[in-house]
Amino acid sequence: MRAIIALGGNALQAKGFPATAECQLQTIKDTAIYLANMIESDVQIVIVHGNGPQVGRLVVQNECAKNLTPAMPFDVCGAMSQGMIGYHIQQALGEELHKRHIDKSVITLITQTIVDKNDKGFQNPTKPIGPYYNETEANTLREEKGYSMMEDSGRGYRRVVASPNPLKIVEIDTIKKLVNDGAIVISTGGGGIPVIELADETLEGVTAVIDKDLASAKLADELQADQLVILTAVDNVAINFGKSNQKNLDSLTVKEAQQYMEEGQFGTGSMLPKIQAAINFVTANPGKKAVVASLKNAKDALRGCSGTVIVA
Ligand SMILES: Nc1ncnc2c1ncn2[C@@H]1O[C@H](COP(=O)(O)OP(=O)(O)O)[C@@H](O)[C@H]1O
Numbered sequence: 001m002r003a004i005i006a007l008g009g010n011a012l013q014a015k016g017f018p019a020t021a022e023c024q025l026q027t028i029k030d031t032a033i034y035l036a037n038m039i040e041s042d043v044q045i046v047i048v049h050g051n052g053p054q055v056g057r058l059v060v061q062n063e064c065a066k067n068l069t070p071a072m073p074f075d076v077c078g079a080m081s082q083g084m085i086g087y088h089i090q091q092a093l094g095e096e097l098h099k100r101h102i103d104k105s106v107i108t109l110i111t112q113t114i115v116d117k118n119d120k121g122f123q124n125p126t127k128p129i130g131p132y133y134n135e136t137e138a139n140t141l142r143e144e145k146g147y148s149m150m151e152d153s154g155r156g157y158r159r160v161v162a163s164p165n166p167l168k169i170v171e172i173d174t175i176k177k178l179v180n181d182g183a184i185v186i187s188t189g190g191g192g193i194p195v196i197e198l199a200d201e202t203l204e205g206v207t208a209v210i211d212k213d214l215a216s217a218k219l220a221d222e223l224q225a226d227q228l229v230i231l232t233a234v235d236n237v238a239i240n241f242g243k244s245n246q247k248n249l250d251s252l253t254v255k256e257a258q259q260y261m262e263e264g265q266f267g268t269g270s271m272l273p274k275i276q277a278a279i280n281f282v283t284a285n286p287g288k289k290a291v292v293a294s295l296k297n298a299k300d301a302l303r304g305c306s307g308t309v310i311v312a
């Protein structure tokens, strides 16, 4: 079985711990155990990771140090985030596989994703990035820096940036070759570095952060994966999320998911793109399934025993 594994923020950065390299590596070492469990049970996994917290912090670091050294733009920070997260996954998963005597190479591919320069996402920022702030801090950032700020699923306020729709993964042929060759490929990190195609067919990076779940659905489609597995901090997709009448869902059809979307049941920039990604994958691949589950339940989710399964 081939599965695209979309790793959410909690797989990279544990809640309540500082955003240091040491903490990131430790969290990824813990994540690598779950990834290795799937590999050990003969699932061919292709890894996509998020980068919202990381790319946001890199942008903050660059802005703070701009009087000392030129600030790198958003697309370059996106590339840096792919490199630093891919490095830690390569190291941690490589070591975990070595311990289990599994002889597979783990490789990160810096990936660009083409977006439409006229995508309406550029006018309506929805992608939360970087640290969480309280309301007062958020208002100060709005006034002083002109940032768009949004409340993120009851967890605090975050800067939001444009998140255009992923149209085409530039390095897809290379990803296919590596995957077909048996490598464990980490690609399309943070949805891919957002680029637009110019009239002369060259590429240019843009200020945006693509949603990694939507890009994962595209990758799953391209790689003819059997399943799209979206791993996040919650065990299930819920309706009335965070309320006293919250109900966790074991399964969802596309029709039900669309109905709940219309009711506003899924957080913008958090659960909503996951549901849209699942819909995109199962609609393009009837008979296949997508699942939203927690990292700790990943192996069971692959067998349909945990998480919320979305089917056409
Ligand atoms: N209807 C919902 N069901 C479950 N979780 C939801 C719902 N709406 C919003 N959420 C929030 O969305 C989060 C997942 O989105 P996010 O944290 O952005 O993902 P990621 O793990 O990819 O970083 C959940 O942890 C939860 O806090």
Ligand SMILES: NC(=O)OP(=O)(O)O
Residues within 6 Å of the ligand: 007, 008, 009, 049, 050, 051, 052, 053, 128, 189, 190, 191, 209, 210, 211, 212, 213
């Ligand atoms: N790029 C992206 O979707 O990152 P997160 O999953 O961390 O929000």
